Amino acid sequence: MDDYSRDELGEFFKRDLFAAKNGIEIVKIGPGRAEARMNVTGEHLNAVGTAHGGALFSLADFAFAMAANSGGQVTVAINVSISYFKAVSSGILTASAREVSGGGRIASYTVEIRDEADDLVALFQGMAYRKREMLKDLI
Amino acid sequence: MDDYSRDELGEFFKRDLFAAKNGIEIVKIGPGRAEARMNVTGEHLNAVGTAHGGALFSLADFAFAMAANSGGQVTVAINVSISYFKAVSSGILTASAREVSGGGRIASYTVEIRDEADDLVALFQGMAYRKREMLKDLI
Amino acid sequence: MDDYSRDELGEFFKRDLFAAKNGIEIVKIGPGRAEARMNVTGEHLNAVGTAHGGALFSLADFAFAMAANSGGQVTVAINVSISYFKAVSSGILTASAREVSGGGRIASYTVEIRDEADDLVALFQGMAYRKREMLKDLI
Amino acid sequence: MDDYSRDELGEFFKRDLFAAKNGIEIVKIGPGRAEARMNVTGEHLNAVGTAHGGALFSLADFAFAMAANSGGQVTVAINVSISYFKAVSSGILTASAREVSGGGRIASYTVEIRDEADDLVALFQGMAYRKREMLKDLI
Numbered sequence: 001m002d003d004y005s006r007d008e009l010g011e012f013f014k015r016d017l018f019a020a021k022n023g024i025e026i027v028k029i030g031p032g033r034a035e036a037r038m039n040v041t042g043e044h045l046n047a048v049g050t051a052h053g054g055a056l057f058s059l060a061d062f063a064f065a066m067a068a069n070s071g072g073q074v075t076v077a078i079n080v081s082i083s084y085f086k087a088v089s090s091g092i093l094t095a096s097a098r099e100v101s102g103g104g105r106i107a108s109y110t111v112e113i114r115d116e117a118d119d120l121v122a123l124f125q126g127m128a129y130r131k132r133e134m135l136k137d138l139i
Numbered sequence: 140m141d142d143y144s145r146d147e148l149g150e151f152f153k154r155d156l157f158a159a160k161n162g163i164e165i166v167k168i169g170p171g172r173a174e175a176r177m178n179v180t181g182e183h184l185n186a187v188g189t190a191h192g193g194a195l196f197s198l199a200d201f202a203f204a205m206a207a208n209s210g211g212q213v214t215v216a217i218n219v220s221i222s223y224f225k226a227v228s229s230g231i232l233t234a235s236a237r238e239v240s241g242g243g244r245i246a247s248y249t250v251e252i253r254d255e256a257d258d259l260v261a262l263f264q265g266m267a268y269r270k271r272e273m274l275k276d277l278i
Numbered sequence: 279m280d281d282y283s284r285d286e287l288g289e290f291f292k293r294d295l296f297a298a299k300n301g302i303e304i305v306k307i308g309p310g311r312a313e314a315r316m317n318v319t320g321e322h323l324n325a326v327g328t329a330h331g332g333a334l335f336s337l338a339d340f341a342f343a344m345a346a347n348s349g350g351q352v353t354v355a356i357n358v359s360i361s362y363f364k365a366v367s368s369g370i371l372t373a374s375a376r377e378v379s380g381g382g383r384i385a386s387y388t389v390e391i392r393d394e395a396d397d398l399v400a401l402f403q404g405m406a407y408r409k410r411e412m413l414k415d416l417i
Numbered sequence: 418m419d420d421y422s423r424d425e426l427g428e429f430f431k432r433d434l435f436a437a438k439n440g441i442e443i444v445k446i447g448p449g450r451a452e453a454r455m456n457v458t459g460e461h462l463n464a465v466g467t468a469h470g471g472a473l474f475s476l477a478d479f480a481f482a483m484a485a486n487s488g489g490q491v492t493v494a495i496n497v498s499i500s501y502f503k504a505v506s507s508g509i510l511t512a513s514a515r516e517v518s519g520g521g522r523i524a525s526y527t528v529e530i531r532d533e534a535d536d537l538v539a540l541f542q543g544m545a546y547r548k549r550e551m552l553k554d555l556i
Contacts, residue, residue, distance in 0.1 A: 017182050018191035022161070043160050046204065046337060048277055052157035053204075054197025061193045065185065075190045078384055079405050080538055081220040081355045081498035081524050085518040100540055101502040105383075106356055106407060108500050108540065123517055123525065125542055127184045127357050127405070127500055138187055150536045164405055217523055218544050220359035222319065222386050222405055224379040240363040244522075245495055245546060246451060247361050247401065262378055264403055266361055266496050266544070295460050296469035297499045300439070321438050324482065326555055330435035331494045336471025343463065343470075355470045359498040416465055 009070065012135055019062045022055065026066065032099030034066035048128040057082055060111040060124035061096045067097035067109050074138065075107060075132040079128050082124045091116050095124075104129050148209065153273055158201045161194065163207065163265050165170040171238030173205035189226040196221055198223035199234045199250040206236035213277065214246060221263045230255050234263075244269050248269050287348065290413055300333065302343065312344035314331045315402050328365040335360055338373045338389040338402035338410030345375035345387050352409040352416065353385060360402045369394050373402075383408050426487065429552055436479045439472065443483065449516030451483035456509050461472075467504040475500055475511045477528040477541035484514035484526050491548040491555065492524060499541045508533050522547050 009029050014020070020038075022044070027035035036059055038044070045054040060082065068075040097111040111124035148168050151160070158175075161183070166174035175198055177183070183194040199221065207214040235251040251265035292298070299316075302320070316322070316339055322333040324368035331402050338360065346353040375389040389402035426446050431437070436453075439461070444452035455461070455476045463469040477499065483554035497511040503511040 012278070013186050016187040016191065017184050018161075018194050019185070021172070021182050022157075022193075032142060043155050043156050046158070047152050047154040047272075048213065048215075048478075051478065052155065052197065053219070054161075054200045055157050057196045057200070057219075058191065058193025061196070063192070065192075068181075074187065076187075076226070077223055079222045080192070081218070081359055082197075083218045083518075083543060084216055085525065087215070101537055108502065110540075120518055123527075123542070125498060125500065125540070154335055220404065220498055222379075222402060224386065239401055240361075247363065249401075260401070261390075264359060264361065264401070293464040294469065295462050296439075297463070299460050300435075323434050324436070325430050325432040326491065326552075327495075330433065330475065330478070331482075331497070332437050332439075332471060332475025333435050335474045335478070336469065339469070339471045339474070352465065354465075354504070355501055357498070357500045358470070358474075359496070362494055363494045365433050365493070383494075396467075406430050414464075 008083060012139065013047045013066055016062065018058065022058055024059050024062050027094065029066045029070055032067055032102060034063045034070060034097045036063040037092060038096045040088060040090050045089060047096065050089050056122050058086070059093060060113055060122065061099035063095040064109050064111050064126040065123065067099060067102055069109060069135060072136065073133050074133045075077065075128045076126050076134055078129050080124060080126045082122055084122045086119055086121045086123055088115055091119060144254045151278065152205055155201065157197065161197055163201050165199050166233065168205045168209055170208045170209055171206055172239060173236045175202040175234045176231060179227055181231050183211055184228060189228050192223065195252055195261050198232060199252055199261065200235040202236035203248050203250050203263065203265040206238060207246060208274055210272050211275065213272045213274055214267045215270065217266050217268050219263060219265045223261050225258055225260045227254055227260055232260060256260060280294045291344055300336055302337050304341050304375060305342045305372065309346055309348055310345055310380060312348060312375045314340045314341040314373045315370060316366050318366060324369060327385050328367050330414065331362065334358055334391055334400050335372060338391055338400065341373040341375035342387050342389050342395065342402065342404040345377060347413055350414065352413055353406045354409065355407050356407050358377070358402060358403045358404045360400055362400045364397055364399045366393055371399060429556065430483055433479065435475065439475055441476050441479050444485055444511065445485045448487055449484055449519060451479040451480045451487060451514045453512045454509060457507050462506060467506050470501065473530055473539050476510060477530055477539065480512040480514035481526050481541065481543045483523060484516060485545045486552055487540050489552050491550045491552055492545045493548065495544050495546050497541060497543045499539055501539045503536055503538045505532055505538055510538060520550060
């Protein structure tokens with residue numbers, strides 16, 4: 001897996017303002033794969049004091065989006081299923097996305113979120129639809 | 140459906156720092172039901188300029204959490220499936236959660252996200268697990 | 279909702295050999311809607327003596343397929359999420375499918391399975407992809 | 418992974434009448450893992466002539482049930498998400514289930530269905546709830 005995080009694909013995804021605002025960072029992007037990272041702080045917590053389901057989802061979704069668009073074709077999420085296994089309230093979480101099926105108009109990705117102990121925090125399964133436009137047409 | 144948004148349940152959910160940071164507000168909370176709202180601004184957008192899947196998910200998840208915890212028992216998400224139907228880049232979105240099944244340890248909620256034209260933007264189906272603690276024990 | 283079950287759409291779906299073998303019957307088909315029925319007998323049970331998750335899924339999936347194809351365009355399932363609420367071991371189950379979003383290439387349907395007491399047994403959320411062919415081209 | 422298919426766990430799952438009726442067979446069962454197999458014939462087909470979504474689901478669900486119950490504790494499905502990647506109309510399909518998270522009351526399993534060319538036909542993600550009873554109490 002090549003590290004494309006400093007090239008134009010990485011530059012493109014730095015335009016994601018929602019990810020940036022929530023402290024979600026690109027680790028690396030490769031063909032059909034991507035990793036993102038989030039340091040869980042007070043502002044990611046819900047009312048019961050654990051990382052908000054939406055924060056975990058957003059981290060995984062960002063890795064999913066980068067992996068799904070890594071070929072340069074605009075690809076948008078149509079459905080996601082996420083399962084939560086471990087509550088966390090601090091520490092660095094890493095989301096790793098990989099393509100499960102990608103040949104046609106519909107593509108599918110699995111994203112694992114793991115904590116610093118390498119425990120599985122959440123499992124995310126995303127389906128996406130490839131549009132005809134290319135990312136470079138949007139810039 | 141009673142409007143409990145100013146009472147202690149509403150107060151409890153105002154402790155959700157992730158929701159607050161992302162402009163997600165309580166509309167109302169009732170037994171097995173809740174509504175939340177988000178005004179989509181630049182900071183909710185992804186790299187292609189539409190509302191981030193994570194922002195939409197977080198809005199729905201907040202309504203889900205309020206509905207699931209509306210009985211006062213601590214109830215945590217275990218699995219969610221979300222489908223996206225319409226891309227949005229501005230305007231007020233409202234998420235309405237209602238209980239589909241809730242008698243036992245496992246409860247299930249449907250959340251609809253609609254825009255100002257009342258179009259369905261996303262449909263969220265959440266399963267949750269009721270713990271033995273009560274929310275008041277956490278305060 | 280019109281009852282098209284005796285017309286050509288109903289005839290088309292009677293070709294579903296898997297449904298027929300498992301005692302799954304058409305109740306009615308209308309635009310974006312359909313109902314199917316199954317009388318739970320010994321042959322639908324799993325090893326613990328309750329209706330097999332696959333039998334419940336197959337019932338809902340048949341209603342989903344009829345609703346999704348009710349416009350005459352070949353539409354195939356790409357993703358389904360199903361939640362189970364009540365174990366059953368006998369009686370008639372009815373699956374009612376309705377379109378949630380249907381305008382484009384991707385369409386979405388909700389299917390409820392209810393028992394004779396009208397209790398919700400399972401909730402099924404299906405996404406489908408519309409192909410260019412028409413059902414009549416397949417006959 | 419041990420092959421327990423001839424021992425009492427295998428005997429227990431041979432009681433699954435729905436699986437038997439639909440030609441779904443046990444390949445092997447081990448701790449947190451199981452494999453099942455189905456030879457796709459005419460009776461597994463839907464109205465458009467491909468393997469019915471319900472037949473594919475049932476195959477995966479049977480492997481899921483065996484893996485989830487492999488520890489001897491009664492474990493029931495609460496939610497499943499399935500994605501379909503390749504239409505098939507004949508040949509032997511194999512479903513391989515493995516535990517993703519299993520320590521507590523809620524456990525999660527991934528099941529892959531592959532055809533004879535080892536292509537991924539469907540991906541199944543199942544959540545289950547562990548009851549207090551043991552399988553041997555049911556016999």
